[in-house]
Amino acid sequence: MSALPDAAPRPLILASTSRYRAALLERLGIPFTASNPQVDEVEVPGETPRGRAFRLAVAKAEAVARQHPHAVVIGGDQVPAASTTILHKPGNAANCREQLKLLSGSTAEFYTACTLRCIETGVKMSHVDTTAVKFRPLTDVEIDRYIQREQPFDCAGGFKSEALGIVLFERIDCEDPTAIVGLPLIWLANALRGVGYDAP
Numbered sequence: 001m002s003a004l005p006d007a008a009p010r011p012l013i014l015a016s017t018s019r020y021r022a023a024l025l026e027r028l029g030i031p032f033t034a035s036n037p038q039v040d041e042v043e044v045p046g047e048t049p050r051g052r053a054f055r056l057a058v059a060k061a062e063a064v065a066r067q068h069p070h071a072v073v074i075g076g077d078q079v080p081a082a083s084t085t086i087l088h089k090p091g092n093a094a095n096c097r098e099q100l101k102l103l104s105g106s107t108a109e110f111y112t113a114c115t116l117r118c119i120e121t122g123v124k125m126s127h128v129d130t131t132a133v134k135f136r137p138l139t140d141v142e143i144d145r146y147i148q149r150e151q152p153f154d155c156a157g158g159f160k161s162e163a164l165g166i167v168l169f170e171r172i173d174c175e176d177p178t179a180i181v182g183l184p185l186i187w188l189a190n191a192l193r194g195v196g197y198d199a200p
Helices: 021-025 049-067 093-103 139-151 164-168 185-195
Strands: 012-015 072-082 107-118 123-135 171-174
Touching: 012 021, 012 049, 012 185, 021 123, 021 185, 049 072, 049 123, 093 139, 123 185, 139 164, 139 171
Parallel strands: 012 072
Antiparallel strands: 072 107, 107 123, 123 171
16 A cells, blocks of 8 residues: 655545535544435345445445545444344335334444545445444334424434434443544544644
């Protein structure tokens, strides 16, 4: 892996259209642009949730890096799972309700992967953060009330931990509280500093 030149950092690109990842990256105060990686997220038979998150984060970073070989590209993906069942973005209230019923009283694992890639300098670093979320037992009334108030239809698992969704939990076990939202900022900030960015 080659470090970036000391003169000026290269353009930074987030390979994602997620507003949640963009909002997290904005915390670091480093100028960046966002680009749609247009990666097929088809499931691979027998692939673990952790393996899926890692594969897709790398694929997204590589796709955008090929279009911008001079830039440093951030790829990210998150795969939550209850036991071996992968949880997707619910898309609507009915699916959200079913996912929250499944999660009620159980523990889900959230695998949040992040890749840093620059083709010209050979930078290629990846990390997967694991967050365990223990849900308290939820009544149907509580689930419906939560869905009506937050409408978290574009969030994997069907809740927003950074907002009202926090009241659904008994506990969260993690190394990085930002990972469950979509990007592990502790790891990412260290990786960006290692290739020439000021964070902060």
